[in-house]
Amino acid sequence: xxxxxxxxxxxxxxxxxxxxxxxxxxxxxxxxxxxxxxxxxxxxxxxxxxxxxxxxxxxxxxxxxxxxxxxxxxxxxxxxxxxxxxxxxxxxxxxxxxxxxxxxxxxxxxxxxxxxxxxxxxxxxxxxxxxxxxxxxxxxxxxxxxxxxxxxxxxxxxxxxxxxxxxxxxxxxxxxxxxxxxxxxxxxxxxxxxxxxxxxxxxxxxxxxxxxxxxxxxxxxxxxxxxxxxxxxxxxxxxxxxxxxxxxxxxxxxxxxxxxxxxxxxxxxxxxxxxxxxxxxxxxxxxxxxxxxxxxxxxxxxxxxxxxxxxxxxxxxxxxxxxxxxxxxxxxxxxxxxxxxxxxxxxxxxxxxxxxxxxxxxxxxxxxxxxxxxxxxxxxxxxxxxxxxxxxxxxxxxxxxxxxxxxxxxxxxxxxxxxxxxxxx
Ligand code: F3S
Numbered sequence: 001x002x003x004x005x006x007x008x009x010x011x012x013x014x015x016x017x018x019x020x021x022x023x024x025x026x027x028x029x030x031x032x033x034x035x036x037x038x039x040x041x042x043x044x045x046x047x048x049x050x051x052x053x054x055x056x057x058x059x060x061x062x063x064x065x066x067x068x069x070x071x072x073x074x075x076x077x078x079x080x081x082x083x084x085x086x087x088x089x090x091x092x093x094x095x096x097x098x099x100x101x102x103x104x105x106x107x108x109x110x111x112x113x114x115x116x117x118x119x120x121x122x123x124x125x126x127x128x129x130x131x132x133x134x135x136x137x138x139x140x141x142x143x144x145x146x147x148x149x150x151x152x153x154x155x156x157x158x159x160x161x162x163x164x165x166x167x168x169x170x171x172x173x174x175x176x177x178x179x180x181x182x183x184x185x186x187x188x189x190x191x192x193x194x195x196x197x198x199x200x201x202x203x204x205x206x207x208x209x210x211x212x213x214x215x216x217x218x219x220x221x222x223x224x225x226x227x228x229x230x231x232x233x234x235x236x237x238x239x240x241x242x243x244x245x246x247x248x249x250x251x252x253x254x255x256x257x258x259x260x261x262x263x264x265x266x267x268x269x270x271x272x273x274x275x276x277x278x279x280x281x282x283x284x285x286x287x288x289x290x291x292x293x294x295x296x297x298x299x300x301x302x303x304x305x306x307x308x309x310x311x312x313x314x315x316x317x318x319x320x321x322x323x324x325x326x327x328x329x330x331x332x333x334x335x336x337x338x339x340x341x342x343x344x345x346x347x348x349x350x351x352x353x354x355x356x357x358x359x360x361x362x363x364x365x366x367x368x369x370x371x372x373x374x375x376x377x378x379x380x381x382x383x384x385x386x387x388x389x390x391x392x393x394x395x396x397x398x399x400x401x402x403x404x405x406x407x408x409x410x411x412x413x414x415x416x417x418x419x420x421x422x423x424x425x
Contacts, residue, residue, distance in 0.1 A: 002037045018080035022176035030184030038182040043141045045149040046174025048126050049094030050117035062113050065120045073175025085125030085178040092151045093132040095375040097367050104377035130369040131343035133314045148177035153247035153313045159257040163265030165189050195275035196229035203286045210408040212241040213390035216248030218293040222283045225254035229273035233260050247313050248390035294425040297393045300403035307382040308416040311341025312389035320350050324358040326413040333419035337379040338364035386415040
């Protein structure tokens with residue numbers, strides 16, 4: 001791999017042992033990918049949390065942050081301290097809500113450890129946004145900006161909606177990128193790899209958030225890890241619809257980039273999305289595909305719902321306001337729990353604006369920093385879940401061994417209020 005003088009110096013230890021380990025990791029990673037060189041990144045989103053379950057499982061001394069950083073962020077047996085991040089770096093979602101840890105089944109010691117780890121890595125430049133949607137709370141890279149981000153739903157957002165460039169990275173590569181400002185040049189960092197190869201003709205245009213989740217789920221199954229262009233979308237969607245579309249497509253397939261001509265960042269026309277070539281594959285999304293996606297997302301048969309999960313990906317402020325409005329001062333069923341997930345910064349905004357109080361007055365809880373698919377924490381005894389998220393409906397049955405109903409926000413709120421699932425396609 002070609003290295004610049006500065007990169008060679010970093011590899012050789014000029015900026016200390018941690019940066020040398022990081023460069024070694026990036027070079028090995030890049031060579032495995034066939035990358036010819038590294039590129040400079042200016043925005044990193046990864047995880048440095050000490051209370052994510054797989055970190056906890058591997059720890060003898062949970063306060064040993066140097067070992068945590070070395071082992072989990074640099075894949076290094078040599079213990080090195082994290083030096084300051086050299087580019088803007090944020091923490092994604094992690095394992096524990098530092099306010100609602102008891103509800104999630106964590107101990108006071110684990111919550112305190114999380115706070116100490118936030119202070120430790122925060123002093124080294126990690127911004128504790130603690131969400132899978134950092135783009136909702138201020139981390140919005142520019143079009144064309146090279147980034148190193150984990151979290152598939154966030155990566156597909158910045159690639160498609162903003163036009164920034166990132167592959168779906170891992171904890172180790174983002175750990176190395178934060179302290180070197182480098183990542184291998186491959187995949188979606190290269191302009192010609194960002195063109196669509198699949199065209200999806202949308203014959204039943206989505207109108208609601210549920211529609212967009214179903215479309216994303218179907219498109220992911222059609223194209224898997226390839227890049228689609230959607231033809232036939234005339235109405236401009238709300239941003240939250242694209243958030244759900246991308247998360248669903250990244251779950252059922254591995255979609256990291258898509259185009260909607262005139263709406264997403266890099267194509268004004270179908271021809272531009274396809275780079276002037278004919279699509280290698282043509283698909284149709286008709287009412288039959290929509291129905292099939294809906295059926296594929298239902299894993300429940302029992303209509304008695306004991307847990308309603310909202311906020312996957314984490315809710316925006318407008319979604320939180322909508323939930324408070326739909327609850328309309330009523331109490332949820334005594335047989336059901338309702339957890340509403342939002343970034344901690346939006347929770348603060350909702351605290352100040354009376355939205356948290358309105359939601360929690362119904363008997364629901366506003367949660368941050370994590371989600372059941374990440375930390376496997378559901379209310380004790382949960383058997384049947386309802387959610388408005390195709391991504392959560394996709395993962396929860398396997399992760400938590402529960403049945404899941406997928407449906408509209410309105411049907412989920414109805415399930416929380418009545419304890420019964422009465423939704424449909
Ligand atoms: Fe975010 Fe968890 Fe969903 S990470 S996208 S809330 S599965």
